[in-house]
Amino acid sequence: MYSDRMSTQDRLIESTRELLWERGYVGTSPKAIQQHAGAGQGSMYHHFKGKPDLALAAIRRTADEMRATAEGVLSTPGSAYARIEAYLRRERDVLRGCPVGRLTMDPDVIASEELRAPVDETLDWLRARLAGIVEEGREQGEFAPSLDAEAIAATIVATVQGGYVLARASGSPAAFDAGVRGLLSLLAPGSTG
Secondary structure (H helix, E strand, O other): OOOOOOOHHHHHHHHHHHHHHHHOOOOOOHHHHHHHHOOOHHHHHHHOOOHHHHHHHHHHHHHHHHHHHHHHHHOOOOOHHHHHHHHHHOOOOHHHOOOOHHHHHOHHHHHOHHHHHHHHHHHHHHHHHHHHHHHHHHHOOOOOOOOOHHHHHHHHHHHHHHHHHHHHHHOOOHHHHHHHHHHHHHHOOOOOO
């Protein structure tokens, strides 16, 4: 399943990431992680204090990957609208949902300040990054001066996260796509708002 060049520690983290996304924290047992990673119990406890420590490493890696992916799209050249559109339309596995957003629905992750922290930090970072782009668009006359950059950024994140939920509920990416189209039409330069 994993490359022979991947360390046992990385295999454990990657396995935990995948299992957290598919099953949630409670459904991700140490035994399942070990089997998925092809690692023994001794290897797991050599690298990590236990399941919470391993889950934290996995959540951090997932959060870092989400930030890097978003930044890769948001930092491309182009207008503020074009960068927001690229972010909203980037390729995603919509029916699987957001690996970070799904953690917010896991009561065990939310109950743990330590496990929740990378989730909160990532969503805060994303809102701030998007608000900066909206502000750039306002300053360049691309967006109406009356737009509240922070509120628009929160709306963009809510559209993406809500789109995942609606797509999963319907079993079709059409709901996600409709939300993106609607938000982009509201943000389009020259639209009233």
